[in-house]
Every structure is written in C-alpha cells, then in structure tokens.
Amino acid sequence: MPVTRIALLGATGSIGEQAIAVVERRPELELCALASGSTDLQSLAMAHRVRHVQVGGNLTELLEVAEPDIVLNAVVGFAGVEATLWALERGVTLALANKESLVAAGELALRAQERGGGLLLPVDSEHSALFQCLENRPLETVDSIVLTASGGPFRGQTREELGDVTVEDALAHPTWRMGPKITVDSATLANKGLELIEAHFLFGLPYERIEVVVQPTSVVHALVRYRDGGALAHVGYPDMTVPISYALTYPHRAATAVPALDLAAGLTLEFSAPDLETFSLLALARRAGELGGTFPCAFNAANEVAVNAFLAGRLPFLAIAELVEETLAAADGSPAGDLHELVQADADARRLAERELAVS
Numbered sequence: 001m002p003v004t005r006i007a008l009l010g011a012t013g014s015i016g017e018q019a020i021a022v023v024e025r026r027p028e029l030e031l032c033a034l035a036s037g038s039t040d041l042q043s044l045a046m047a048h049r050v051r052h053v054q055v056g057g058n059l060t061e062l063l064e065v066a067e068p069d070i071v072l073n074a075v076v077g078f079a080g081v082e083a084t085l086w087a088l089e090r091g092v093t094l095a096l097a098n099k100e101s102l103v104a105a106g107e108l109a110l111r112a113q114e115r116g117g118g119l120l121l122p123v124d125s126e127h128s129a130l131f132q133c134l135e136n137r138p139l140e141t142v143d144s145i146v147l148t149a150s151g152g153p154f155r156g157q158t159r160e161e162l163g164d165v166t167v168e169d170a171l172a173h174p175t176w177r178m179g180p181k182i183t184v185d186s187a188t189l190a191n192k193g194l195e196l197i198e199a200h201f202l203f204g205l206p207y208e209r210i211e212v213v214v215q216p217t218s219v220v221h222a223l224v225r226y227r228d229g230g231a232l233a234h235v236g237y238p239d240m241t242v243p244i245s246y247a248l249t250y251p252h253r254a255a256t257a258v259p260a261l262d263l264a265a266g267l268t269l270e271f272s273a274p275d276l277e278t279f280s281l282l283a284l285a286r287r288a289g290e291l292g293g294t295f296p297c298a299f300n301a302a303n304e305v306a307v308n309a310f311l312a313g314r315l316p317f318l319a320i321a322e323l324v325e326e327t328l329a330a331a332d333g334s335p336a337g338d339l340h341e342l343v344q345a346d347a348d349a350r351r352l353a354e355r356e357l358a359v360s
C-alpha cells in the first residue's frame with residue numbers, strides 16, 4: 001500500500017491532536033513533519049518516529065526538507081499564510097484547517113493554486129461539507145450555498161446582555177471543543193464571517209449567493225441549493241474527525257470511529273436567521289469580503305488583535321467588534337500583489353488595531 005506522508009502544522013492544537021488520532025488508525029497515513037508555535041514536540045516526534053520537527057520559526061523551511069505528500073495546515077491565525085501559499089504554489093495537496101490564511105490571502109492563494117495545479121481540500125467542517133455536496137458539479141447548476149452556524153454560547157442574547165460576559169463564558173461552546181481563538185470567534189460569529197470569505201474563495205461564488213443560517217445542534221454542516229429547487233445537505237454529529245479523515249484519505253473516504261446519526265432518537269432540526277445586530281462581526285466580514293482587496297486581511301488582523309486582547313482581559317466582549325469596525329474604517333484595503341505586500345497590509349492593520357486598543 002502506498003504511504004501518504006503528512007506534514008502536520010499546528011500539531012499540538014485541537015485539530016492537530018484529532019489529526020494524529022486519524023493517522024494512528026490508518027496504516028497508509030504517516031507523519032513526516034510536525035510543527036507547533038511554542039509547545040515542545042519531542043515526545044510526539046519520538047512516538048511517531050517523525051524526523052522533521054519545528055517549534056516556532058519558518059514553516060516553509062520545514063516543508064522544503066520534509067517533502068510531504070499532504071500539508072495539513074492546522075496553525076491558528078495569519079501565521080499559517082506562508083505554508084498555505086507554499087503548498088498551493090508547488091501543487092502539494094493542501095488540507096486546510098487554517099481558514100485565516102485563505103481569508104487574508106485569498107487572491108494570492110487562488111493564483112498560486114492555478115500555477116501549482118494541486119488539490120485544496122477544506123478541513124473546516126462547513127467547507128468540507130460543501131465540497132462533498134458540490135462534488136465538482138458545474139457552478140451554473142448551483143443557486144447558492146448555505147453555511148450553518150451553531151450560534152455559539154450567546155445565541156438568543158441581546159447586546160445589553162453581552163456587556164459583561166467573561167472569557168470563561170465565551171469559551172463555553174455548546175457543540176464544539178476547539179482552540180481558544182476559534183472558540184471566541186464562534187461566540188462573536190466572527191468565525192462564520194471568516195468562513196463566509198473562505199467559502200467565497202474556495203467555491204468561486206459571489207457573496208450574495210452565500211447564506212448563513214443558525215442551526216443550534218451543529219448536525220447540519222452545510223447545504224447546497226441547486227437551481228432545480230433541490231438542496232443537498234451534509235449531516236452528522238459535530239466531530240472534526242470526519243472532515244480531517246475525508247481530507248487525509250481523499251478520494252477514498254476511509255472509515256472512522258464516528259457513530260452514525262441516530263435518527264430514531266428524536267433528532268430535531270431548527271433553523272433561524274443570525275442576529276446581525278448583536279453579532280455585527282458577521283456583517284462586517286461580509287462587507288470586508290465584498291470590498292475585496294486587503295480588506296479581508298485587515299478584518300482578520302484586527303480580529304486577531306481584538307481576540308487576543310479579550311482573552312488577556314484587556315478588552316470587553318462587545319469591543320471586539322468595535323475594534324474591528326474602526327480598523328476597517330481606517331484601513332486602505334488596496335490589493336496585495338505578492339506575499340510581501342500582504343504581510344505589510346496585515347502589519348498595518350495590526351498597528352491600526354493596536355492604536356485603537358490603546359485609546360479604548
């Protein structure tokens with residue numbers, strides 16, 4: 001059996017750990033490189049006999065020497081951009097969990113993929129679901145795509161009620177266990193905003209044909225509405241094992257230990273529109289996406305600054321959206337021609353956000 005060699009970036013995170021569990025079950029999958037931001041990787045590397053290991057530093061140098069068949073990018077934040085572009089440029093299969101890289105570098109990523117000609121397999125559950133429901137059907141048969149959102153821990157609450165929520169409140173996600181940054185993003189709905197932009201670049205649809213709907217139990221991961229009035233949905237228990245395994249074993253759809261949906265147990269599916277006034281980051285992301293250029297990059301950068309400040313106790317929950325809005329208003333947003341210009345746009349937006357933070 002041919003072995004698929006995987007470079008796992010963000011190996012110590014929530015996605016990283018679940019990916020390792022998937023690899024352990026499949027003899028045809030092997031880890032060839034591991035990277036983390038600051039957590040030691042020594043024992044993990046020993047356990048999986050991985051030769052190429054890196055803590056912090058330049059991810060593309062690691063990838064150059066490891067020569068993986070698949071890059072699983074499970075780094076959090078803009079730090080994942082270079083690895084995404086590296087894989088796309090070279091036509092190395094990219095299993096992408098790091099949504100921030102596609103949000104910030106969408107245009108550059110598409111151009112790199114065109115040159116590289118490799119596969120881009122989404123790991124984000126909604127996008128994996130859409131990828132599966134679309135299955136290369138012609139776009140002209142598609143009416144729209146629908147991203148589902150759990151609504152997070154504060155679903156149904158008003159702005160007034162969210163004035164004094166704590167970090168602990170925001171980290172108590174009802175349906176998913178994830179790293180702290182994406183968990184806060186799920187509480188503000190910035191996560192769904194990032195996913196909206198991610199979907200735009202992945203599937204090539206204009207923003208008006210990408211809908212967001214709340215589905216509190218996270219059983220319906222996404223839907224594709226076709227022009228004949230039918231829609232295909234992807235359903236299952238919320239478990240990242242499924243999209244991770246799908247991407248790592250594509251197109252074979254290997255077995256996993258995730259249980260089948262128990263439909264007779266009384267599954268109820270409720271849908272509602274998101275509250276865009278209370279969770280304004282979703283609307284801001286849509287606007288940034290529609291403006292294009294480096295506005296999505298600025299949205300992401302400001303959001304990263306704001307979420308870090310919130311997690312550090314330096315910013316109230318509702319001020320996350322305010323900080324992003326102010327940064328977007330001040331950002332110049334002109335397109336980035338290359339990675340250097342993108343890194344510049346990211347740094348500029350961070351500086352604007354830090355300045356807002358200092359006076360807030």
Ligand code: NAD
Nearest residue numbers: 010011012013014015036037075076079097098099178179
């Ligand atoms: P996490 O915080 O649990 O893990 C992040 C990982 O990235 C850690 O291993 C950390 O060491 C590493 N890292 C951070 N900075 C780095 C750097 N500069 N260089 C190398 N490694 C670095 O995060 P997570 O929940 O696993 O999420 C990872 C990514 O996947 C995020 O982009 C998130 O939005 C996306 N995602 C996560 C889930 C989920 O269920 N956790 C679902 C969908 C998408």
Ligand code: MG
Nearest residue numbers: 124125126195
């Ligand atoms: Mg998701």
